[in-house]
Structures are given as C-alpha cells and as structure tokens.
Amino acid sequence: MSSLSPPPLAAAPTHYENFPVASWLCPPRLRPPIAAIYAFARTADDIADEGDAGPAERLEALRDFRADLAAAAGGAAPASRWPEVFGPLAFAMREFALPEKLLADLLSAFVQDIEKTRDRAGYADRAELLDYCRRSANPIGRLLLHLYGVTDARSLAQSDAVCSALQLINFWQDLSVDLPRGRRYLPREDCRVHGLAEGDFDRFAPLATTAPPSAAIALVASEVAWARGLMQEGAPLVHRLPGRAGWELRFVVQGGSRILDKIEAQGCDTFSARPTLGRGDAALLAWRALRMRRQSAA
Missing domain, CATH: 1.10.600.10 (Farnesyl Diphosphate Synthase)
Structure with a gap:
C-alpha cells in the first residue's frame, strides 16, 4: 500500500441494486474501493439507461468512459467529465490491483444493452x-x-x-x-x-x-x-x-x-x-x- 491519501469516497448509491455496496458489514478498509466500483458501474449504467439521449449519444459517451478507464488503469490522467468516478477508481486500481478487464466487461454489457434495445433484438x-x-x-x-x-x-x-x-x-x-x-x-x-x-x-x-x-x-x-x-x-x-x-x-x-x-x-x-x-x-x-x-x- 502506498502512503498516498485516497480521494473522497465515491458517491453513495441512490438506485435499487441486488449487490451490496460498502455496507456496514463491509470492513472499513474495503469500503472506499467497493464504493468506487459501485460508482463506476452505476454511472455507466446511468449513461446507458437514464435521461433522454439517443443510442448514438449513449454509445459515444460509453466510449469516452472506456477511454477514461484505460487512462486510470495506465496511471494517466482521465478526462475531467467524470472526476468523481475516476479519481476514487484510479486510486482503488492502484492500491488494490483491481483488474481492468472485469471493469471493461461491465462496459461491454452496457454497450450491448443499448444496441439490442435500439434494434429491438432479444x-x-x-x-x-x-x-x-x-x-x-x-x-x-x-x-x-x-x-x-x-x-x-x-x-x-x-x-x-x-x-x-x-x-x-x-x-x-x-x-x-x-x-x-x-x-x-x-x-x-x-x-x-x-x-x-x-x-x-x-x-x-x-x-x-x-x-x-x-x-x-x-x-x-x-x-x-x-x-x-x-x-x-x-x-x-x-x-x-x-x-x-x-x-x-x-x-x-x-x-x-x-x-x-x-x-x-x-x-x-x-x-x-x-x-x-x-x-x-x-x-x-x-x-x-x-x-x-x-x-x-x-
């Protein structure tokens, strides 16, 4: 573990989920990375599903989101569009060696959801x-x-x-x-x-x-x-x-x-x-x- 101070804890959840997120049962040491993972997944899900944007706009935003993930994984500075997500996530990826592929798989699923909904495909x-x-x-x-x-x-x-x-x-x-x-x-x-x-x-x-x-x-x-x-x-x-x-x-x-x-x-x-x-x-x-x-x- 490095001596760097972590960025502020990612935003608390506001949506129903089946998955536990930084609850009181979680050891305090793991609450920041779990909250960072949740904020990443929740924000990507909102990009894919919330608001009035069309499929093309949503897909473009997820491509930008994926680029920021790659930047965070590589130690580079991500774009400033989602600092509340990628600041804590970059820290968690460094401190806990979170696998980039698992996070990228989530984004792949969100992209698939957009495309299938757009095409009314099952x-x-x-x-x-x-x-x-x-x-x-x-x-x-x-x-x-x-x-x-x-x-x-x-x-x-x-x-x-x-x-x-x-x-x-x-x-x-x-x-x-x-x-x-x-x-x-x-x-x-x-x-x-x-x-x-x-x-x-x-x-x-x-x-x-x-x-x-x-x-x-x-x-x-x-x-x-x-x-x-x-x-x-x-x-x-x-x-x-x-x-x-x-x-x-x-x-x-x-x-x-x-x-x-x-x-x-x-x-x-x-x-x-x-x-x-x-x-x-x-x-x-x-x-x-x-x-x-x-x-x-x-």
Missing part, C-alpha cells in the same frame, strides 16, 4: 443470455472476491452462479418495465418451447387489456426455476467467505431468493406487476441468513 437462447450475465453481473462478484483475497476456481464459479442468478432474477422481476421499453430478455428458444414468439408479449404488457396466457406464465415459471437453480448452485460460497463477507453474501442470496418467492406468489405474472422487497421482509431475510449459518455448522 437473445437466442440461455447460453447467449448467460454470456451477457458473464459481463453484466459476474464481474461485480469477482471484483469483491478479489478485494477479499479469494481467488480459487471453485469460489469464482460459485460467485458467477450467484451473480448470474441475481441478474436473471432482475430480468424476470422487471418484465412489466422492460417489455414496454423494448428490452427483451426472455430467450427465443424458451419462448418457442412454450409456443410463444417475441411479438406475443406486446399484447399483455402493462395497461394492455389482454391477460397473460397460461403459456407465458409457464414460461416465467421455467425461468424462475432456472434462476433458483443457479442461486442454489452458488449459495455454498457463503460458507467459504470469512466473517462479514460471508454474512453480506447470505443476505444477498436470501434477498434474491425472496424475490423469486414473490414472483411465484403472484402466479409468475410479472408482466402485470413488479414484485419488490419491503421492510416487512427484513425479519424473514435475517432468519433465513441465520439459518444458513446454523446449517453450515451442523
């Missing part, structure tokens, strides 16, 4: 969607494991499973929001198996008069089962992480699983309404997180 199958998750979600988990010094292949694979599951859960939770905006994450192959085509979903988007057919409900149920299976595959990682990190991940796993419960409780119809977590879920999440700990000790 995903051919689950493999293609998982490749998107590999870049949109898995880098977050791997960056956190890097900060905790966890590098073994089994832990990385379990982290990828949890992060991909969280991304899929977000997709199936947000169908009522994404479909009207031209975002299509339901794989075409899965749709075909259930006798559906991408265009069918326009008929029962929010405010439409046609209720989702049973085939669409069955499709979402199958996607929920897929996401739950991935989460269960990665959940043993909570027993491999030390102290606060393990507790943090317990709540992440249980939060994602609780959203799946709520999707199922509303009949897997997320075309009409978006299920969310509330204060009333806190006690249940804490009990389930504690139960995971007890099972690991048994």
